[in-house]
Amino acid sequence: MHEAGLCVSLVELAERHADAAGAARIVSVGVAVGDLSGVVPEALALAFPLCAAGTRADGAALRIERIAGRDFLLRDLEVE
Amino acid sequence: MCGVCGCGSDAPVAHEVVHAHRHAGHGARRLEVEASLLAHNRAHAEQLAERLAARGIDAIGLVGGPGAGKTALLEATLGRLGADAAREAVVEGDCATDYDARRVAAKGARVVQVATGSLCHLDAHLVGHALASLDLDGVRRVWIENVGNLVCPAAFPCGERRRVALVSVPEGDDKPEKYPALFAGVDLLVISKSDLLPHVDFDVARCIDGARRVSAGLPALVLSARTGEGLGAWLDWVGR
Numbered sequence A: 001m002h003e004a005g006l007c008v009s010l011v012e013l014a015e016r017h018a019d020a021a022g023a024a025r026i027v028s029v030g031v032a033v034g035d036l037s038g039v040v041p042e043a044l045a046l047a048f049p050l051c052a053a054g055t056r057a058d059g060a061a062l063r064i065e066r067i068a069g070r071d072f073l074l075r076d077l078e079v080e
Numbered sequence B: 001m002c003g004v005c006g007c008g009s010d011a012p013v014a015h016e017v018v019h020a021h022r023h024a025g026h027g028a029r030r031l032e033v034e035a036s037l038l039a040h041n042r043a044h045a046e047q048l049a050e051r052l053a054a055r056g057i058d059a060i061g062l063v064g065g066p067g068a069g070k071t072a073l074l075e076a077t078l079g080r081l082g083a084d085a086a087r088e089a090v091v092e093g094d095c096a097t098d099y100d101a102r103r104v105a106a107k108g109a110r111v112v113q114v115a116t117g118s119l120c121h122l123d124a125h126l127v128g129h130a131l132a133s134l135d136l137d138g139v140r141r142v143w144i145e146n147v148g149n150l151v152c153p154a155a156f157p158c159g160e161r162r163r164v165a166l167v168s169v170p171e172g173d174d175k176p177e178k179y180p181a182l183f184a185g186v187d188l189l190v191i192s193k194s195d196l197l198p199h200v201d202f203d204v205a206r207c208i209d210g211a212r213r214v215s216a217g218l219p220a221l222v223l224s225a226r227t228g229e230g231l232g233a234w235l236d237w238v239g240r
C-alpha cells in the first residue's frame, strides 16, 4: 500500500500548480491511473481526503480516470 | 445540477469518490497539468543507473513474491562466483530484520540491508542512499533484492539496468497472469525451485506464456538454487 505516499506527492504537486496560477483553493483534482501503474484507484480514493486535509486541496473532489499503461498522472485541477 | 448533493453547479465534477466535497463556484477555473507522479522516482532511478554505469558497475534487480527464492538464488550465485563474490554488492529490501543481509554476507558479498518498515517496496531514492553506505571500489555488480511483493515494485524502478522476476514453483503457474504489471516491466523470468516440479501441478509453459502475454519475447529460465539445476544458464545471463 503505497497510495498514501503517492497521495502526499499528488497533493504537493497540485498545490504547486495552484500556487503558480495564483489560486486560493483547489476544488477538484483530476488524475489518470494506468492499469499497469501499481496504483489502486480505490486505495487512492481512500487516502486522498486524508492527505488533502489541512492543505489548499482540503475537501477537494478526486476525479479518477482509468487509462492503459504504467503511468500515474496529475491531469488537471479545478481551482478558484 | 449535481446529482449527488444538488448544489446546482454545472462544473464537471465526477463522483467516483463518494464523500463530502466542495463544488466549483463561479470563480472556478480549470488548470491543465498533465504531470507524471511516478516521474520523480523514475528520474532518481535513471540517475542512479547512470552513476553505476559510469563506474562500470552492472545492476540487477530481483523481484518476486515473499519467499520466491530471491535470496537463495543470490546465495547460490555468490557460491558459484567463489572469491569473486567479494566484488558483488547487494542491497537487501525487507520490511523488517537483517536475516537476508546476513545470509548474503556469509557468502562473501558486500551487503546493506534496508528495513522498509511498512513500505511495501524499494524505490530508487532508498537504494541510492543504501548504496552510499557501501564501499563500491572494485565492485562489478550491484544486486537489488526488492521487498517480497508482486504488486508495488512494478511502479518503482530502483536504478537497476536489468530486472528479474522470480516465480517459484509452489506459488503456482498463474502468477504472471494475475500480476501482469510486474511481469510487464522485467527483462527475465526465472521459474525457481524447479526441484519441486514433481510435487506440485505447475505448468512451466503456461507460466512462461502468461508472462509473454504482457512482455512479448521475455526470456525465461527454469532453475533450482537447491540442486543447482539451471544455474549455468542463469550465470550466462548474468554475465560471469
Ligand SMILES: Nc1nc2c(ncn2[C@@H]2O[C@H](COP(=O)(O)OP(=O)(O)OP(=O)(O)O)[C@@H](O)[C@H]2O)c(=O)[nH]1
Binding pocket: B064, B065, B066, B067, B068, B069, B070, B071, B072, B073, B094, B100, B147, B148, B149, B192, B193, B194, B195, B196, B223, B224, B225, B226, B227
Ligand atoms: N526446494 C527449494 N526450496 C527453496 C529453493 N530456493 C529457496 N527455497 C526455500 O524457499 C524459502 C524462501 O527462500 P528465500 O530465498 O528466503 O526467498 P526470498 O524470495 O528471498 O524471500 P523474501 O526475501 O522473504 O521475500 C526458504 O525456505 C528456502 O530454503 C529451491 O531452489 N528449492
Ligand SMILES: [Mg+2]
Binding pocket: B070, B071, B072, B100, B145
Ligand atoms: Mg529474501
Ligand SMILES: [Zn+2]
Binding pocket: A001, A002, A003, B120, B121, B151, B152
Ligand atoms: Zn503497496
